[in-house]
Amino acid sequence: MSTAGATTIESLLDLDSLLSEEDRDLRTMVRQFGEQRLRPHIAEWYEAGEVPVRELAPEIGKLGLLGMHLTGYGCSGSSATAYGLVCQELEAVDSGLRSLVSVQGSLAMFAIHRWGSEEQREQWLPGMAAGELIGCFGLTEPDFGSNPGGMRTTARRDGSDWILNGSKMWITNASVADVAIVWARSQDDDRRVVGFAVPTSTPGFSAREMTHKLSLRASVTSEFSLDDVRVPDDARLPEAQGLSGPLSCLSEARFGIVFGAVGAARDCLEATLDYVGSRQVFDKPLAGYQLTQAKIADMAVELAKAQLLALHLGRLKDEGRIRPEQVSVGKLNNVREAITIARQCRTLLGANGITLEYPVMRHAGNLESVLTYEGTSEVHQLVIGEALTGVSAFR
Missing domain, CATH: 1.20.140.10 (Butyryl-CoA Dehydrogenase, subunit A, domain 3)
Known part of the structure; x- marks a missing residue:
């Protein structure tokens, strides 16, 4: 059957007319990257339950897509709409690939950018924007998903340091991450929720990839544990107060x-x-x-x-x-x-x-x-x- 002259999905309501030329060009660039670099491999990655995060992140970083809606520290400061269109094109290939970018930029990088110190921003964000450093975001726990206020992970003061204990589950990229954003309940200050940027090389931090998934197979999903993880106070996100x-x-x-x-x-x-x-x-x-x-x-x-x-x-x-x-x-x-x-x-x-x-x-x-x-x-x-x-x- 000939489809010549057929209306396309995007032209049905002429939605492109609502976008700027810059947004359309960005969308085209990401769509081409998806079609040429990602789609030829996605079925294989999905079936194998593996995705080369360390290989892909620098390529995505070179396109300026990691933390793109943030300003400074190697981030382009793009519009929210532009960032949304990037998410749209990546998820058109696979949700797991959009999750990679979303967790890196909107969870881990945003947490440091919004709630971290200037020193933390300079330490982590440029490398994360380039895809040279991978971040994860540790909030969900085995028994507390929809109710993060019930978290059991604790942070205890010990001199000028903090001692972290607990576990997090369903954490994208944790087993390949360089830094984990960890949310815990302080034992020293009315059990308020505090956040930390924890290098995953810190003794007592361990992570393992979760397997046997029937969904998001082209995504690294992990759980991690904190066993008397000692971090200095300058690892704490100083501007974050509570949930x-x-x-x-x-x-x-x-x-x-x-x-x-x-x-x-x-x-x-x-x-x-x-x-x-x-x-x-x-x-x-x-x-x-x-x-x-x-x-x-x-x-x-x-x-x-x-x-x-x-x-x-x-x-x-x-x-x-x-x-x-x-x-x-x-x-x-x-x-x-x-x-x-x-x-x-x-x-x-x-x-x-x-x-x-x-x-x-x-x-x-x-x-x-x-x-x-x-x-x-x-x-x-x-x-x-x-x-x-x-x-x-x-x-």
Whole structure:
């Protein structure tokens, strides 16, 4: 079936008209990097459950994508919208690759940039921006995910040092990281939450990669333990006071997911459109059936709405007006719609949809994790519910 002159997903609502030429050029550059450097290997990495983080990070750093929305210390200070578009293009290849950039820039680097000392910024950020140093973000614990306030990891004063004990779980890049942002509960100051930039070479720090995953297989997921890890006071993030520190970092990461989920959904739909145009069923293309077109139309409309929401939130963030509940709206809606699109696309690909020859099942599997991390759907529903009613339902 000829598709000459067919409307593309992006041209359906002329969404490119909402972007600056600079943003479009950046998107094109990252898309080309994804197609040429990442996509040829992603199925292999996913199937093997391995990804060459140490090899990829410097390449991504050379493109200026690590911590790109931060200013100074080797970071370009780009707009939030530009950063979102980068997340979108990386996740169009695989959620794990977007996670690499998101955890490095929006969690580990942002924590140091926003809450660290000048000395910490100069020590860590240039190398992290270049991809020469890898960071991870240790908040989630085996028994405390959605309730970080219940964390059991402790920090105890010992003279001019701190002694850290505890464990963190589901931590991206921890087993390959040079520095871990560790959040702990102080035993010396009303059990307030404090943060530290801990070199992973510190005695007592150990990490191991988590295996047997059925999602985010092209991503390094680890757990790490702190066994009487001694760090000087200058490893503490001095500006972080209480849970506002780690929660602000999570809001940064969630923003990237708002755009990233759009990329995963778009890749599913593009692959499906190509497939149904060539797949012959009962002597005509699958694309020529009304039920096929109804599914495609519904998915395209939801995808366009998700893209518009992401761009709107990007504008709000660029203007410094975005609120946490607005990020929750974006994360809740866009991931929920993306996983619905992935599942629907799989139905159109039939049995072919479960193979790694096509990206759909891989995206669907990844989105199961994206639906959960950086706040489950239920958490974001409660954030939005509290904003609308003025009543907290968390407890």
